[in-house]
Amino acid sequence: MKPLSRRQIAWRAAQDIGDGSYVNLGIGLPTLVADFIPDGREIVFHSENGVLGLGKAPSANEIDPDLINAGKGPASLLPGGSFFHHTDAFLMIRGGHLDYSLLGAFEVSGEGDLANWTTEDPDYPPGVGGAMDLAAGAKEVRVLCEHTTKEGAPRIRNACSYPLTAAGVVRRVYTNLAVLDIGRDGVLVREMVEGLGLVELQAKTEPKLRLADDWKPIAAPAV
């Protein structure tokens, strides 16, 4: 059994984003998704600081100090892109105008609760940024994360141990081991990596898993 790399998790999530979607990619792992959109699909990426139509990272001589992404790194704009102010940027986020918000997570619960904004490290002041807005407002919230912590503890929990970002919002989770759907009747395994069985996956997951009738192995290319 070979877990997916971080880039393969991003590749898998990218396959599900349909042509014409408006999408916000959270900082970290979700940002990689932009690199793996299948050819022929036009996707409009939104940035919380007032940009629609983010393009690829600019080369050194194309960097414009006034054009950055949500991670405050250099950005570029595609033809058809637009700039707008912060209140409109968050109106788009909060008001259900984005098709997908793809977020990283410390933990997700079997009820779709999301914890991704603070580990309550006493050495630093807390910061929330746009995390709660992005978790509350999109048409669909999907999470990309490792299936377990470095210590092997499940990230998909019966209840989140870290403070919540939003309650009951996550519909789909892409991990390095599986694709999971979270619904009213629990957590459904849609896909698993080759060679992994439900018993083994369940051992790394707190909520009770059900295997979808039409489940399949994840076929991720080397990316």
Place this chain on the structure above:
Amino acid sequence: MINKIVEGLAEAVSDIRDGAVILCAGFGAVGAPDELIDALHEQGARDLTIVSNNAGNGRTGLAGLIASGHVRKVICSYPRSSDSTAFDEAYKAGKIELELVPQGTISERMRCAAAGLGGFYSPVAVGTKLAEGKETREINGRLYVFEKPLKGDVALLKADRADRWGNLTYRKSARNFNPTMAMAAALSIVQVREIVPLGEIDPEGVATPGIFVDRVVELGGKR
């Protein structure tokens, strides 16, 4: 005759008082009125409340104002950055108060003040620590948190071009919080790259109409 142009940074901020609530635009360093903030630092007003997305980085601008103890409280979404030591140190030493607000909520609270409204119900932060102590209400089957308007005594802003009526244009993602903050303060002061003759800004392209602007200072330079 309307002429909102003032000759220097010092003159622009000369009457800001101790205890003022200052809206400071910018997302990270982009669109941040660093020269106006430095002028306010020199002017010496103390006991300030700063509303800003971040809490400054490096030693100048907002970070300088915080490091020298002029700021009593920061209302922001994300105080940490690559070099936010000024805020981090003041926070650890208990010398500064932090009100953490989700990014879109800060922005909408200011818009709400600008629009003359008494508050709004938001789905963001429901069921989280940032909603503690706030009224929660169910509307059409969904839970919302009541958020109050946030008004500034002063807004410090950065734009690209202005005319003597105070009409403004911005560059790319440097627009961010500037238009909303311009509307939400009793006194709006803007630093701009260039002041142009009245009528030169295409009326279709005015991003902030002059009614929201009180003072304009030209800095020159590339941006």
